[in-house]
Amino acid sequence: MGVPADAIRRVSICLYEGEINMVIHANGGDIDVLVYPDRIEMILKDTGKGIANIEQAMQAGWSTATEKVHSLGFGAGMGLPNMKTNSDEMKIDSTVGVGTTVYMTVKF
Numbered sequence: 001m002g003v004p005a006d007a008i009r010r011v012s013i014c015l016y017e018g019e020i021n022m023v024i025h026a027n028g029g030d031i032d033v034l035v036y037p038d039r040i041e042m043i044l045k046d047t048g049k050g051i052a053n054i055e056q057a058m059q060a061g062w063s064t065a066t067e068k069v070h071s072l073g074f075g076a077g078m079g080l081p082n083m084k085t086n087s088d089e090m091k092i093d094s095t096v097g098v099g100t101t102v103y104m105t106v107k108f
Contacts, residue, residue, distance in 0.1 A: 001035060007108040010086040011040050014104050017079040018044040024069050025049060026099065039088075039107045050096040058084065 015031065022029035026048020034041040051057050057064075063077035084090050087104040094100040 002037075003035070003040070004108045007040065007106050010106045011042065013086040014042060014083045014106065015044075017082045018042070018102055018104075020074055021079045022046045022048070024065050024074060029099075039105050042087075042104045042106075043101065044104075045099065045101040047099040050098055051092065051094040051100055052096050054092050054094060 011033075015033070019029075019031065022031075022044060026046035029044060029046030029048070031045075032043040034043075056062055058080050059077070060081045061077040065074065065077075080092075083102065083104060086106070088107045089103075089105040091103040092100065093103075
């Protein structure tokens with residue numbers, strides 16, 4: 001498909017961090033990946049508890065993960081910051097008690 005290796009690396013990081021967040025905080029969700037000649041768009045949607053304070057959740061190291069999740073080596077509070085760092089565009093829509101949808105784009 002001609003996608004540059006660096007773009008694939010960035011997409012992989014975004015999706016890994018996003019899927020871990022969905023498993024930890026929402027017991028799963030759905031991911032759609034759209035590939036275009038100049039970009040990859042990712043839509044991650046769950047029906048979990050939602051994010052009460054997106055600004056706070058974007059701070060490196062901030063986490064609401066349980067002690068059990070931390071003991072497994074996850075939930076270090078780097079998921080959303082890593083997703084932001086590795087995407088060119090990122091938008092989060094979240095409603096407490098309803099769920100979260102994250103939109104990301106990696107351009108190349």
